[in-house]
Amino acid sequence: MQLVTATRLPNTAKIDAFLAQTDAATPFVVIDVDMVAERYEQLTEALPSARVYYAVKANPALPILERLNVLGSAFDVASPAEIDMCLAAGADPVHISYGNTIKKSRDIAYAAAKGVRRYTVDCIEELRKVAELGGEGASVCVRLRHDCGGADWPLSRKFGCDPTEVENLLVLATEMGMECGVSFHVGSQQRDLEAWNESLEIVALLMARSRRRGAEPTFVNLGGGFPGTYREGAPGIDAYGHAVRTALATWFPDSVGPDATFEVMVEPGRYMVADAGVLRAEVVLVSRRSPLDTERWVYLDCGKFHGLAETMDEAIRYRLRTPHDGTATGPVAIAGPTCDSADVLYEKSSYELPLALVEGDMVDILSAGAYTTTYSSVGFNGFAPLQEHFV
Numbered sequence: 001m002q003l004v005t006a007t008r009l010p011n012t013a014k015i016d017a018f019l020a021q022t023d024a025a026t027p028f029v030v031i032d033v034d035m036v037a038e039r040y041e042q043l044t045e046a047l048p049s050a051r052v053y054y055a056v057k058a059n060p061a062l063p064i065l066e067r068l069n070v071l072g073s074a075f076d077v078a079s080p081a082e083i084d085m086c087l088a089a090g091a092d093p094v095h096i097s098y099g100n101t102i103k104k105s106r107d108i109a110y111a112a113a114k115g116v117r118r119y120t121v122d123c124i125e126e127l128r129k130v131a132e133l134g135g136e137g138a139s140v141c142v143r144l145r146h147d148c149g150g151a152d153w154p155l156s157r158k159f160g161c162d163p164t165e166v167e168n169l170l171v172l173a174t175e176m177g178m179e180c181g182v183s184f185h186v187g188s189q190q191r192d193l194e195a196w197n198e199s200l201e202i203v204a205l206l207m208a209r210s211r212r213r214g215a216e217p218t219f220v221n222l223g224g225g226f227p228g229t230y231r232e233g234a235p236g237i238d239a240y241g242h243a244v245r246t247a248l249a250t251w252f253p254d255s256v257g258p259d260a261t262f263e264v265m266v267e268p269g270r271y272m273v274a275d276a277g278v279l280r281a282e283v284v285l286v287s288r289r290s291p292l293d294t295e296r297w298v299y300l301d302c303g304k305f306h307g308l309a310e311t312m313d314e315a316i317r318y319r320l321r322t323p324h325d326g327t328a329t330g331p332v333a334i335a336g337p338t339c340d341s342a343d344v345l346y347e348k349s350s351y352e353l354p355l356a357l358v359e360g361d362m363v364d365i366l367s368a369g370a371y372t373t374t375y376s377s378v379g380f381n382g383f384a385p386l387q388e389h390f391v
């Protein structure tokens, strides 16, 4: 069994009580909604000057959105359907940010009609669409591209533009009469605490240049990147809070303290829900490629097509729990149940599982509340999608 190096493992007592008595069909994820609330409180404590926009794509389940809405969270969405989910959860559209840089014109119009006001762009084409269709008082968030490394699940290649282009778009947005600001994303599961400082320095400098050309940026969006508790561990949220607060005080002194005038947004997805979920899968088969192999292949009834998409390139390495933990282990490759050879979870990451593991055992995949349920195929190979339960 792999041990995590973080000192504090999430307290899954409520989830464990559910798992001890359930006979629900696997695979499923069980979510402790109270833990989501706790994560919200911890993050707002760590970053008191930032408004939290929960990145809905991490887990859009209604009980999660409802709880966060009651706590005062705002929401970051990527599509009209996610807007509808937030509205169904009671969210005020003014607190919904349309953070996808790739939007159909009619989807911008839909958002505007629902009262959404803030849109992210990373090119002139998208800026023009928002100016035309984003409605009265539309506000533009220009996304910076910056790959700072250190993230287990990088996000920077597909989105964002270079600092000079961000500067140009800020100037244009101001000329068009729109409020504007800058966003970046340091990469998901970012384990380098310096990442925000590096990005904020670039943003502060480009904003200063844009101001000299007449732009009036009023906010900065720190994106996501805060961690879940996986095999390799990550610093605690207080360490992230300290690093980001220090960076804000350095580059955006008017964004901190009681007299802050500059708006700060943060868009956590993974941090809010990862540790609040456990995914339970059942062992379908344990086998060896040849009788002399020491490595066993463990096939679960949950794979890449049932929510474990982030095992792509073995990027996210989950902690696993079995009924035989504490007994002797041996090396394994771990795979899903489908007839697709891409459906392998781990082959190179040196996982070990108990030698006693047999067909029918339950394997719990820990901290699996983020980026799992909606990554599940509807019925590839006839396997039902990942189910979700709440405690």
Ligand SMILES: *Cc1c(COP(=O)(O)O)cnc(C)c1O
Pocket: 055, 057, 058, 076, 099, 100, 185, 187, 188, 189, 223, 224, 225, 226, 267, 268, 269, 270, 271
């Ligand atoms: C996915 C996403 C997030 C959330 O990132 P995490 O690393 O899960 O916190 C935030 N902002 C945007 C724009 C995203 O696309």
